[in-house]
Structures are given as C-alpha cells and as structure tokens.
Amino acid sequence: MKTLSKNGVIRIGGNTSDFSAWEPHGEASILPKATVTNTALVEALGGFLRATGWKLIWGLNLGRGTAESAADQATAVARAAGDRLLCFEIGNEPDLFVGQGHKPKGYGYAEYRQEFERFAEALRARVPGARLAGPDVAGATDWVASFAHDERDRISLLTEHYYRTGQKNPLATMENLLNTDERFVKMTARLQEIGKSSGLPYRLCELNSFSGGGKPRISDTFASALWGLDLMFTLASAGGAGINFETGLNHLGFVSSYSPIYEDEAGNLTARPLYYGMLAFATAGTGRLVEARSSASGGNFRSYATVDTSGRLCFTLINKDVATAVNASIKVPANVSSVEVLRLSAPAIDSMTGVTFGGTEVSANGIWAPHRQPVVRVRGGMLKLEVPAASASIVRVT
Secondary structure (H helix, E strand, O other): OOOOOOOOEEEEOOHHHHHOEEOOOOOOEEEOOEEEEOHHHHHHHHHHHHHHOOEEEEEEOOOOOOHHHHHHHHHHHHHHHHHHEEEEEEOOOHHHHHHHOOOOOOOOHHHHHHHHHHHHHHHHHHOOOOOEEEEEEOOOHHHHHHHHHHHOOOOOEEEEEEEEEEOOOOOOOHHHHHOOOHHHHHHHHHHHHHHHHHOOOEEEEEEEEEEOOOOOOOOOOHHHHHHHHHHHHHHHHOOOOOEEEOOOEOOOOOEOOOOOEEEOOOOOEEEOHHHHHHHHHHHHOOOEEEOOOEEEEOOOEEEEEEEOOOOOEEEEEEEOOOOOOEEEEEEOOOOOOEEEEEEEEOOOOOOOOOOEEOOEOOOOOOOOOOOOOOEEEOEOOEEEEEEOOOEEEEEEEO
C-alpha cells in the first residue's frame, strides 16, 4: 500500500456492509452475509491507517441496520481512525436495495433520503463534525444529482460505483474491457456537471472490471493494467476526486480475481497486473493535467500529460491495441534535450505474471525498485517513440 502512495484512501464497505452487524465486544466474523465487526477490529484498522498514512471511507449499515447501531459503530471508527477518517457512507448501493431484499418494493430516492437524514442525525449527535458522503449508488446518476441538490450543505463528497459489466454477461470480454466504454465517459461527464453545480467533489468509491468478483483470465491479466491506467486518467480528466478499486474477499465468499493485491488466504500477498497500472498512475499522475496533443500511427491509443509542482512534464502513452505498435510523436519544449522512459509491459496481453514497470517487478514484500531507465534524446523539440502493442510508456522530461 505504501509503495502505491503515501496518502491514499481505503474504503471499507460494499455489499457486505448492509449485511453486517456491529457487536463491540462480540466475536468477529467474515461470513459474506453475516459479517460481525467489533472494537478490536476497528482498533486494528486504526493502526493500519497510521502505519500506511492512508485515509478511510467507512460504510455504515443502512440496508438492515439501525441508526443507533450505526452511530455507535461510527463513534468507535472515528476514535480509532482519528485524523485518518475521510468520511462515512450511509448504505451501499441503495438504488439496488429492493433487489437485495433490504427494502420493500417501491423504495426509491425519496425513501432513501429520509432514512439517510435520520441516520445522519443520529451519527452527528455522537460524532460532531463527522463528514458524510453519498449516495453511493450502483449506477443511478440521477440519484447523485438529486442528492447533491438536497444535501449539498450537509455532505462533503458525492459517490457512485462503476463496473464495465457483470462477470456472467457475454459482453465481459477482454476486447470490451480494452475498448473505451462510452457509458463511463457519459457518466463521468454528468458527474462532473453535478460536481460543478453543487460545489462538491465526486469519487468513484467502488469500481473494477466485471462485477461479481471479476472474470478469471481477464480481470487478473495484463489487460487490467492498461485498462486501469487509462480509466484513472479518464476520470482525472473529468475532474474526479479519486477511485477505489474493489479488492479482496468479496460478498460472495471468495477472493476476487480483480484484486490489485491478491491474498491466497494463507497470508501470501501478490501484486497482480492491475496493481502495476495503479503504480504507473501513481508515478505519472501527480501534479495537474495539461492538454496533450500527440499524433500516432495506430488504433486503440490514448495519451495524457501532467506537470508537477516543480514544472516537470510527464507524458503517459497507452497502447491498448494487442497487435500493432504505435509510432508516437510528441512535441516538447524547445529546451528539452532528453527524456526518461518507463515501460509498463508484460509477455502478452493475457499474462498473469511477468508484468514489469520500469523493467522491475514488485517484490513479494511489496517493494518496487526500478532499474535506471534509458534516456532518449530529443531533437528539434520533437520526441519520436515506439510504444509496442499492448503496453504503456511513461515519459518523464529530465
């Protein structure tokens, strides 16, 4: 986690949160629909947050819980997390509560908002100044618009989820994962509009390739690294405040194949391909985005540019075409004579292992120590660079 970032955000929530129980002195359980959290677990989470420097979004049980229990749990979480607490979410995917069996037929936004306000009142009575986020919907962006209008003075963050499709859908293919999802583009554009009109940031606080734990041989391959890297830049370009990739033991009772950090349930951790996409973004996505104009001979190609606080430019070139290399030309400032290139690559698009970034794998203990990178000379203010098929290149101006 620390290799990815010194100040990331972890979210504890998902479908499990609305099936969970809070028993301060009870016995902990991780059964998918019978999770029990207690004070000891919450205190351990506080230690994790202090050790990593990451902040926390914590989901409270609105589906089947009570306002009093949620407020009691929130008090313990706030005490353990301290200044590492970013916000609380009340309920997970309330737009699907009827299908989940949490609420009766006819439950909609009006009913959700009424319950949200009741829970929020109880929470704030116990944790004054607590920051709240929502509506944490699966896909009802119209709920986000209504929530932003109705609660803008009482919340600090707008949240929604995104998956390319469900793992059992015939459209859950590698080709569709690598190609741009116009639904995602339209959704983030709409969220950007909502954020601007309300003055609130928005975050995709639950997201991954295919819902239901991912699709083996796709979600756990190098394709997910290129998809994830492009997706993070797409969201950043649309003004998003961040992403939380769904990971770990899921509500169906198995470790998801799309987990960036995979645990074999025997205590062994592995950085999966998606982790490398996140690592590349952490390297290239710092600072502010600037307009990137690149010309390339190729198909499924995307380019982005950032400039950090010291004024150093960084270009990200992503070639999601699995068969054709891209010959990219980038115009750089006239005084630039050389650049450093870090490659994100793997033996093949469907590789589950052998992924490297900067010529280096992430070690078993989570350390990434890239090799000294080749320096590419720039002539006449124009950089010409081949980006091999199914790979990405991070170009840092030296």
